[in-house]
Amino acid sequence: MQRTFRVEGMSCTACAASVESILLSLKGVAAARVNLNEATVWIDYKPDQVTLAEMKEALEKVGYSLHEDLLLNLEEEEQHFRLLQSRLRNRVVIAFVFAVPVFVLSMFFHHRHEWYLWQAVLTLPVLWAGWNMIVPGFRRLIAGHSTMDSLVALGTTAAYIFSLSQMVLAKMGMLAGRGIHLYFESAAIIIAFVLLGKYFEERARRNTNRSLKQLMGLQVKRVIRVGLMQDEEVDIQSVRVGDLLRVPPGSKVPLDGCITEGTTYIDESMITGESMPVFRQPGDKVVGGTLNQSGSLVIRVEKTGADTLLAGIIRQVREAQASKAPVQRLADRIASVFVPVVIVIALLSFIAWIIFDPDHNIYRAFNALFAVLVISCPCALGLATPTAIAVAMGQLAQKGILIKNAESLERMTQLDAIAIDKTGTLTRGTPQVNSVFSLTPLDSQTWQAIVAIESRSEHPLARAIVACKPSRLVDIAVEDYQYTAGMGVSATVGNQRYLIGNELYIR
Structure with a gap:
C-alpha cells in the first residue's frame, strides 16, 4: 500500500x-x-x-x-498554516521580549553582580519559548537521529547550565580571585533568532507551494444538491456517490460524474490543455474542477474526495515533489552525517583548548565548543535542492505540466529534442481571427450586426469575433435571439435574419 x-x-x-x-x-x-x-x-x-x-x-x-x-482542502490547509504561524509567532515575540533585556544586562551591566540573577531568571521564558525545539533535539540525539535542533539544544542548554553553575559557585565564594563568565545572553539570543528563522522558513515554504495551493483552489467547497422537494446547498464533504448536483452556468463542476440533465460547453483546459470548450450533453462524463461555461447542468456524482481526478493530480504533484533527484540524495547523505560530525568537532575543539592552551582556560574552551555547536547548521545544504525542485514542479503543475519524479526533471538538461502538442502550449490558448473568407464582400453594417449578435454569446469563438471587429453596439437592436447548444445562434437585426454557427446549423 x-x-x-x-x-x-x-x-x-x-x-x-x-x-x-x-x-x-x-x-x-x-x-x-x-x-x-x-x-x-x-x-x-x-x-x-x-x-x-x-x-x-x-x-x-x-x-x-x-x-x-x-489537508487537500485549501481552506483547511490555510487554517492549519495560520494556526502554526500564530503559535510560532507568539513564541518568537516572547523570546525577543525576554532575550533583549538579558542581552542589555550582559553587555552594559556585566560588572554588576546583583544583575546576574535577573539574567538567569529572564532567560527561563526564552528557554520555554524554544522548548518545542530543545526537547525534540535531545530526544533525537539520544535516539541517534541528531538534527539541527540537537545542535541548538546542546549549545544553548550547555551555555545556560554552565552560566548557572558559575553564578552559584561565585555566590559560594569558590571562584575568589577568578573572573566569572556568563553566557545567558548567548543562549537567549540564539534561541530567539533560531525561532525567528523558523518563522520565516515556514512562510517561505508556504510561498514555495503556492502553485500547488492554486490547484487545491480549484476544488469547490459548497454545492447545490438536488432534493426530492427542493434543492439545498450543502458542504462538499457531505456529498456521496450517486447524489445529484446542480451546476449553474459560470460555476465549477464540483466532482467527477455524469450529466443527467442539460447541455453546455465546459472548459476542460485544466485537464486537457485544450483552450476550446467542449460540448457536453446528457450521458457525457464531467471532471471536477472544470468550468461550466453556458448551460445549467445536473450531474450524478461518481467519485468523491481523494478518488476524484483533481485530487489525484494534487496527490501526484505532491509525490513528485517528494521524490529525490540524484543531487538531492547526495545532499541528504552529506547532511545526515553533518550533525554528528559537528558534535564530534565541537568536543575535540573543547578538549584541544583545554590541552594546548597555555593557561588551560576552561572559558576559552567552552567558547570554542559553544561556537562550533551553534554556528554550524546543515539547513542551507539540504534545503536548497528540495526547495528548487518544489518550486519548479509547482510552477509546471500550474501550467498543466506534470513531472513524474525529480530525477526526470534533472534529466531534462540532457534532452536534445522535445515533442509538444500545439493547442494551449505553443499558442496563446485563446482563439483569434486571423483572416476572413466570404463569397461576397461584408460591409460595415453586416459586421456590426454579427458583432452585436456574438456579443451576447459566451462561446470563445464569439469572443474572438467581437475582439476582431470592435464596434459601437449601443444603437444596434438585437431581437429574437436564439441559442442552439452545440450548433450556433440566430437573431434578427433590423429586418434581416442572421444565422451564425457550424455548417450543419446553417444548412
Whole structure:
C-alpha cells in the first residue's frame, strides 16, 4: 500500500533523513520519501506487517507526529498554516521580549553582580519559548537521529547550565580571585533568532507551494444538491456517490460524474490543455474542477474526495515533489552525517583548548565548543535542492505540466529534442481571427450586426469575433435571439435574419 501522510516536527533536511530512517527501520516498510517543503511523507508499506499506529509510535518517540489527513482542502490547509504561524509567532515575540533585556544586562551591566540573577531568571521564558525545539533535539540525539535542533539544544542548554553553575559557585565564594563568565545572553539570543528563522522558513515554504495551493483552489467547497422537494446547498464533504448536483452556468463542476440533465460547453483546459470548450450533453462524463461555461447542468456524482481526478493530480504533484533527484540524495547523505560530525568537532575543539592552551582556560574552551555547536547548521545544504525542485514542479503543475519524479526533471538538461502538442502550449490558448473568407464582400453594417449578435454569446469563438471587429453596439437592436447548444445562434437585426454557427446549423 502506498500512502502520503502529514508530518509535524521537521525543521531541516536532517529531520527529513531521520523520519525516513526511522520508518525504513520498521519491518513492512518498503520505501519512505519525505517532502520537507510540504511537511509530508510518502510511504510504501504492507499493512499486514506494520500498522499505522506502529509507525506513529516510532516517530513520536523522537519528537515527530504522523497524521493521516493531508489537508487537500485549501481552506483547511490555510487554517492549519495560520494556526502554526500564530503559535510560532507568539513564541518568537516572547523570546525577543525576554532575550533583549538579558542581552542589555550582559553587555552594559556585566560588572554588576546583583544583575546576574535577573539574567538567569529572564532567560527561563526564552528557554520555554524554544522548548518545542530543545526537547525534540535531545530526544533525537539520544535516539541517534541528531538534527539541527540537537545542535541548538546542546549549545544553548550547555551555555545556560554552565552560566548557572558559575553564578552559584561565585555566590559560594569558590571562584575568589577568578573572573566569572556568563553566557545567558548567548543562549537567549540564539534561541530567539533560531525561532525567528523558523518563522520565516515556514512562510517561505508556504510561498514555495503556492502553485500547488492554486490547484487545491480549484476544488469547490459548497454545492447545490438536488432534493426530492427542493434543492439545498450543502458542504462538499457531505456529498456521496450517486447524489445529484446542480451546476449553474459560470460555476465549477464540483466532482467527477455524469450529466443527467442539460447541455453546455465546459472548459476542460485544466485537464486537457485544450483552450476550446467542449460540448457536453446528457450521458457525457464531467471532471471536477472544470468550468461550466453556458448551460445549467445536473450531474450524478461518481467519485468523491481523494478518488476524484483533481485530487489525484494534487496527490501526484505532491509525490513528485517528494521524490529525490540524484543531487538531492547526495545532499541528504552529506547532511545526515553533518550533525554528528559537528558534535564530534565541537568536543575535540573543547578538549584541544583545554590541552594546548597555555593557561588551560576552561572559558576559552567552552567558547570554542559553544561556537562550533551553534554556528554550524546543515539547513542551507539540504534545503536548497528540495526547495528548487518544489518550486519548479509547482510552477509546471500550474501550467498543466506534470513531472513524474525529480530525477526526470534533472534529466531534462540532457534532452536534445522535445515533442509538444500545439493547442494551449505553443499558442496563446485563446482563439483569434486571423483572416476572413466570404463569397461576397461584408460591409460595415453586416459586421456590426454579427458583432452585436456574438456579443451576447459566451462561446470563445464569439469572443474572438467581437475582439476582431470592435464596434459601437449601443444603437444596434438585437431581437429574437436564439441559442442552439452545440450548433450556433440566430437573431434578427433590423429586418434581416442572421444565422451564425457550424455548417450543419446553417444548412
